[in-house]
Amino acid sequence: MKLLFLEIFTDRLLLQPISIKYKENIFREFTEEITTYMHPRPPQSISETELFISESLLKIQNGDDLILVILKKNSQEFLGCSGIHKINSKYPEAGIWLKKSAHGSGYGIEAIAALKDWAQSNLDYEYLLYPVDRANIASRRIPEKLGGQIFREYEQTNLSGKVLHLVEYRIACARAKQSI
Structure with a gap:
């Protein structure tokens, strides 16, 4: 696959x-507020973003991995980043972040649904994992709308030193569901 041209x-x-x-864009928009429920911390300098x-x-x-920027199709406005980590495993992990001004517009579900469709056509996996902090209700709606089921819960300290209370969803591959 030529992922750099995808x-x-x-x-x-x-x-x-x-x-x-x-x-x-990433340096400016990947703020402390955006990373509240995420493992990474905001970059301290543009060189960290680079x-x-x-x-x-x-x-x-x-x-x-497949790390993507999310742009508005008509204007090319930067909205955030999304991706799938460990794409060659049976359990790749999907994630997303959107800049504050893009919240509440349905871009998150649209982007993750598109990534899930791409993964179903191009990867050999059983489940997409989607970890999200228990308190991040808006982000929890994304895997739930895609049929994700809670697989496990655990705590993890993020790079800012905050303890996250993660709920890990499994979003089954349609091919895996059909073969069961």
């Missing part, structure tokens, strides 16, 4: 591989 379109969105050209992008591109090139 484009996924939805009615309103374009998902494409992360790029250094979005470093200012390092994240470089590492993400290497993981894409190696076929380990």
Whole structure:
């Protein structure tokens, strides 16, 4: 697969591989508020964002992860990032973050549904894992709308030192459901 050239379109969105050209957007929008319920912490400098992008591109090139920017299809406005980690495993992990001004517009479910459709067509997996903090009700709606079921709950300390109370959803691959 040539993941560095991938484009996924939805009615309103374009998902494409992360790029250094979005470093200012990511640095500006990946704030402490956005990362409240996430493992990463906000970058302290633009060089941290550049390092994240470089590492993400290497993981894409190696076929380990798929890290994408989310853009409005009609205007190319940057909305956030999404991705699937460990794409060659039976249990890849999906995730997303959107900038504050994009919250509440349905972009999250639209992007994750598109990623799930892409994964079903291109990956050999049983479940997409979708961990989310128990208190993050808006983000919990995404896997629930996609038929995700809670598999386990656990605590994890994020890189800002906050303890997250994670609920891990499993979103079954349609092919896996059909073969059961």
